[in-house]
Amino acid sequence: MAEHPVRSQDTSDGAQGTAADHEHAPADQGTPGAQTAWGRHHDVPDLPAYPGAVDPWAWSHRPARVAVRRDLIPAVSVLSAVSVFGLAVGWLWSALAPGMLVQVVDEGKLAAIRTESYHRFDDLVLFMLLGLGAGIVTGAAVWLLRERRGPVVFVAAVVGSAVAAWLAYQVGLSWAGSRFPLPDAPKLGDVLDLAPRLESAWGLIAWPLGTAIAYGLAAAWNGRDDLGRRLG
Known part of the structure; x- marks a missing residue:
């Protein structure tokens, strides 16, 4: 009686068993590469496709762009409007800034009375505080122009603020001088009230x-690519 090789029988039986397993094994519907710790795929059902479906993981908006041409004319309007307010701030400073009492001494020289020289510092600080407050109001007001938010209008607002500060500086000194007229020929020992002065041009940056601070903080707080410019 001939003996059959054991290895060939095992191989044929294993091949038949493997084929049978493949026939009865369920079809894998999971996503490729998504396997559990036991080596099998997750069973993730396919999402139904219908018209208008949006992928929640895809960026559905386009990146915001700077509209230079469209914002150019509004930026010029903002610059002009902000500059005009420099006249109001200059008048307000000339009405609030204190004068300095001085006395006529030898050879027509003027000597400040005790503690009156502090008003030189007061005048500069008052001008800077008025300018800083006006700048915060300007930045907040320009930010409310929602359809024009962006770097173009921001630069226009800052430049307009610089022009307004220069106008306030010029007209403020002129109007302050008219409030404190000096006599034509002061005599020795006379006490005069000098007009407020601004001895430093650094006050123009306030x-x-x-x-810039007000508009920048608003833009940082908004946190959107288009700064909320698109309505709706």
Whole structure:
């Protein structure tokens, strides 16, 4: 009686068993590569496709762009409007800034009375505070122009604030001088009230700085690519 090789029988039986397993095994509907710790795929059902379906994991909006041409004319309008307010701030400073009492001494020289020289500092601080407050109001007001938010209008607001500060500086000194007229020929020992002065031009940066801070904080708080420019 001939003996059959054991290895060939095992191989044929294993092949038949493997084929049978494949026939009865359920079809894998999971996503490729998504396997559990036991080596089998997750069973993830396919989402139904219908018209208008949106992938929640895809970016559905286009990146925002700077509209230079469209914002150019509004930016010029913002610059002009902000500059005009420099006249109002200059008048307000000339009405609030204190004068400095001085006395006529030898050879027509003027000597400040005790503690009156502090008003030189007060005049500069008052001008800077008014400019800073006006800058914050300017930045907030320009930010409310929602359809024009962006770097173009921002630059226009800052430049307009700088022009407004310069106008306030010029007209403020002129109007302050008219409030404190000096006699034509002062005599020795006379006490005079000098007009307020601004001895430093650094006070001009307060207004544009306030505008930049207010607008920048609003833009940082908004946190959107288009700064909320698109309505709806």
